[in-house]
Amino acid sequence: MDIFSHALAGASVGHHYGFPLTGMALGILPDVVLPLKRTCRPTIGYFITHSLLFVGCVTLLGILLGVDPFLTVFATSSHLVLDFYTHSERWSPRLLYPFITKGFGNFEEWEFFNKSWAHGLLLTTSWSAIWIIM
Numbered sequence: 001m002d003i004f005s006h007a008l009a010g011a012s013v014g015h016h017y018g019f020p021l022t023g024m025a026l027g028i029l030p031d032v033v034l035p036l037k038r039t040c041r042p043t044i045g046y047f048i049t050h051s052l053l054f055v056g057c058v059t060l061l062g063i064l065l066g067v068d069p070f071l072t073v074f075a076t077s078s079h080l081v082l083d084f085y086t087h088s089e090r091w092s093p094r095l096l097y098p099f100i101t102k103g104f105g106n107f108e109e110w111e112f113f114n115k116s117w118a119h120g121l122l123l124t125t126s127w128s129a130i131w132i133i134m
Helices: 003-018 021-033 044-049 051-062 069-084 115-133
Strands: none
Touching: 003 021, 003 044, 003 069, 003 115, 021 044, 021 051, 021 069, 044 051, 069 115
């Protein structure tokens, strides 16, 4: 999904906990390993940052820095949720990486305004509305 959707989803979680900018940063954090132009193949760094192990490490670091662990888990995980439903098997999050390297998602690879992007927009809007209303 695009960086703006990840930022919105993370910021919505952060809004719920009173820290929307922290949530926004956590929502886009898994993509910091990507170059400005996406390559044709994901890197090991991409697989690491799109795993539950990464979410756990970020949460532990957040706890050490005094950030609410629920904010950290849900804002960072929002990125994985959006990517799972908007990426092909090649780019889908490897939730159990490095223990299991197979991707579980098998959706159309998102590009602006295609079917997968529309699903991602609906998911982002729903996710964000739930966190803002709660």
